[in-house]
Amino acid sequence: MKLSREVAELLKAxxxxxxxxxxxxxxxxxxxxxxxxxxxIVFGILGSLLVGLGIVLILAHNWDELxxxxxxxxxxxxxxxxxxxCGYTLFRQQDSITWREAGSTFLVxxxxxxxxxxxxxYNIPGNLSSFLFTWSLLTLPIIYVMRSxxxxxxxxxxxxxxxxxxxxxxxxxxxxxxxxxxxxxxxPHYYNLYKKHSESNFFTFxxxxxxxxxxxxLGTVATGFEELMFIAYMSLFxxxxxxxxxxxxxxxxxxNNGYLVLGSLGSVALLLGLSFDWFWEDLRTKEFSTEAxxxxxxxxxxxxxxxxxxxxxxxxxxxxxPFTIKPVELVxxxxxxxxxxxxxxxxxTILINLLVLAIGILTIxxxxxxxxxxxxxxxxLIVTVLIICRFFDTNLSFILRGxxxxxxxxxxxxxxxxxxxxxKRVKSEE
Amino acid sequence: MNxxxxxPAFFLMVLAQLYxxxxxxxxxxxxxxxxxxxxxxxxxxxxxxxxxxxxxxxxFNETGVKVENAEEWNNAxxxxxxxxxxxxxxxMIQSIIKEQPKGSDDYIxxxxxxxxxxxxxxxxxxxxxxxxxxxxxxxxxxxxxxxEAAIDSNQVAYALVMVMNGDAVVRDIFIDDVSITExxxxxxxxxx
Numbered sequence: 001m002k003l004s005r006e007v008a009e010l011l012k013a014x015x016x017x018x019x020x021x022x023x024x025x026x027x028x029x030x031x032x033x034x035x036x037x038x039x040x041i042v043f044g045i046l047g048s049l050l051v052g053l054g055i056v057l058i059l060a061h062n063w064d065e066l067x068x069x070x071x072x073x074x075x076x077x078x079x080x081x082x083x084x085x086c087g088y089t090l091f092r093q094q095d096s097i098t099w100r101e102a103g104s105t106f107l108v109x110x111x112x113x114x115x116x117x118x119x120x121x122y123n124i125p126g127n128l129s130s131f132l133f134t135w136s137l138l139t140l141p142i143i144y145v146m147r148s149x150x151x152x153x154x155x156x157x158x159x160x161x162x163x164x165x166x167x168x169x170x171x172x173x174x175x176x177x178x179x180x181x182x183x184x185x186x187x188p189h190y191y192n193l194y195k196k197h198s199e200s201n202f203f204t205f206x207x208x209x210x211x212x213x214x215x216x217x218l219g220t221v222a223t224g225f226e227e228l229m230f231i232a233y234m235s236l237f238x239x240x241x242x243x244x245x246x247x248x249x250x251x252x253x254x255x256n257n258g259y260l261v262l263g264s265l266g267s268v269a270l271l272l273g274l275s276f277d278w279f280w281e282d283l284r285t286k287e288f289s290t291e292a293x294x295x296x297x298x299x300x301x302x303x304x305x306x307x308x309x310x311x312x313x314x315x316x317x318x319x320x321x322p323f324t325i326k327p328v329e330l331v332x333x334x335x336x337x338x339x340x341x342x343x344x345x346x347x348x349t350i351l352i353n354l355l356v357l358a359i360g361i362l363t364i365x366x367x368x369x370x371x372x373x374x375x376x377x378x379x380x381l382i383v384t385v386l387i388i389c390r391f392f393d394t395n396l397s398f399i400l401r402g403x404x405x406x407x408x409x410x411x412x413x414x415x416x417x418x419x420x421x422x423x424k425r426v427k428s429e430e
Numbered sequence: 431m432n433x434x435x436x437x438p439a440f441f442l443m444v445l446a447q448l449y450x451x452x453x454x455x456x457x458x459x460x461x462x463x464x465x466x467x468x469x470x471x472x473x474x475x476x477x478x479x480x481x482x483x484x485x486x487x488x489x490f491n492e493t494g495v496k497v498e499n500a501e502e503w504n505n506a507x508x509x510x511x512x513x514x515x516x517x518x519x520x521x522m523i524q525s526i527i528k529e530q531p532k533g534s535d536d537y538i539x540x541x542x543x544x545x546x547x548x549x550x551x552x553x554x555x556x557x558x559x560x561x562x563x564x565x566x567x568x569x570x571x572x573x574x575x576x577x578e579a580a581i582d583s584n585q586v587a588y589a590l591v592m593v594m595n596g597d598a599v600v601r602d603i604f605i606d607d608v609s610i611t612e613x614x615x616x617x618x619x620x621x622x
Contacts, residue, residue: 062484064565064611072455076448083444090440107447114451120563122458123485123600138450141443145436 044102045150052109059117068121075117082107086146104148111138129165132158136182143189149202152189153209159183160213167220176220198248208258211240215262221301227283228298231339235302237266238309238332242316254374267328268359268382272389275352280342306332327362356386364415371423380412458599465594466536468513468521472589484569485561488589494554495523500547511538511555520588526553539596559591559600568614575613579605
């Protein structure tokens with residue numbers, strides 16, 4: 001173990017006493033709980049997932065030489081087996097993450113196989129959304145009874161698919177408001193992970209799955225005022241960005257912080273989309289009935305999300321120095337103003353282009369400040385993509401466009417070279 | 431969660447997970463045992479379902495019904511369909527209503543598929559049973575047989591459906607009064 005090596009070294013160098021060394025080792029032993037082999041956990045989960053999916057496929061063959069009653073009994077076998085494995089885990093292997101997660105994964109798959117086979121036996125019509133809904137609902141208790149994070153992740157996938165099936169692909173297309181209730185039901189487990197296991201991989205996975213799920217499903221709210229969804233989405237990205245900047249998530253590596261990455265990428269992508277005039281041209285010619293708009297679900301969603309993002313922004317600003325501006329944190333508020341300008345004036349695309357440019361520059365500055373190549377290049381990338389977008393719809397001459405590209409390309413070289421040198425200098429000063 | 435709550439919670443979970451599929455089975459078994467049988471003329475195709483294997487999609491000939499005022503009905507709305515039989519004994523729609531009927535259990539809950547207004551004034555419904563699952567090797571054969579039956583006007587394809595209290599179960603598909611499973615078996619024997 002890395003820790004015991006370090007402790008032995010400190011002991012040898014006379015930095016700490018034997019007594020302290022013992023106490024340090026004891027502390028980490030009790031903190032970590034019983035040792036768990038990560039590889040075994042991963043293979044246990046993958047194995048269960050594959051076996052479970054295999055069973056679903058084998059049952060899907062539809063063995064029509066078997067009688068209806070035998071097929072019905074067969075449908076319950078994987079389910080009962082899964083429940084037995086979970087029961088055994090609860091009574092005998094409660095502390096083993098491998099048993100808990102692998103058993104739960106298998107049970108989730110077995111539930112799906114059971115309902116699917118029954119639908120098949122009785123030729124129950126192909127309403128995929130009600131199938132997914134029942135499956136997800138029966139998966140929910142596994143999360144809490146088995147304290148299983150994989151069940152929670154599968155549940156999140158299930159409800160997301162359910163919401164898409166109802167809201168985007170289903171006929172008749174309906175709103176999937178139930179999704180939000182189902183999502184809330186998964187949050188206590190997430191909160192528990194945040195409180196007790198914020199360094200675990202399962203927490204990281206949730207930090208990606210939850211925002212991706214919400215981003216995917218938010219669009220199902222739209223009915224007749226789709227334009228307002230741009231504000232709703234921008235505020236959602238604002239909320240995600242602020243959550244990603246909270247202390248516990250900020251301490252994580254950027255790749256583990258789904259909120260921050262998605263919040264930032266989403267804001268920039270949306271702005272780039274809006275930097276073309278087609279959207280605004282459409283908006284300017286459209287006639288709105290204010291009354292209908294104010295009572296539309298899109299408007300309410302946009303208001304709620306904007307308020308939430310603002311509240312989080314104020315909360316964050318109170319905790320840290322209020323005058324340092326992070327690249328995309330104010331974008332959602334600015335977009336509202338820009339939106340009103342856009343309803344009457346074609347001037348709006350210039351504003352958006354300036355805004356994206358500002359974000360790019362602020363990001364480059366942040367990268368330079370934190371000596372982070374990734375952030376620095378992300379900033380440069382924003383500027384580059386902005387220029388590529390303008391490549392398509394402006395009447396700039398080829399020479400000017402060419403010069404712009406050369407300038408940004410040189411910028412890439414220079415910025416990276418400059419930072420590499422600075423890093424080297426800082427290192428040599430140490 | 432401590433052991434005192436976990437154990438009862440576990441058993442509750444197990445019960446719920448068994449109850450839901452079991453209740454699906456009981457409901458459908460009741461329709462099969464006590465429902466009224468109707469023959470629906472069909473024309474099938476063969477798609478694929480990721481979870482439930484191969485099936486034949488059923489599309490029915492008799493899905494329209496004349497109404498007094500087509501403007502009163504909306505696409506995708508839920509309706510209750512009363513059935514009757516034509517002179518050849520195949521199911522056809524007698525009438526549709528918006529509210530769940532009381533006093534009778536011989537009806538199907540369906541959705542409006544599309545509406546023809548003006549002089550035609552007809553509402554077309556989409557039945558809640560549009561699939562018949564077959565063993566994966568047989569579904570493509572079934573498709574060929576069906577397409578042949580559809581072209582050949584002398585052959586008649588229909589689905590036998592049990593109907594009760596708005597619910598319905600497809601029992602079998604017949605081509606000229608022979609079960610599709612039987613037709614396929616004969617076809618496969620011929621090849622051998």
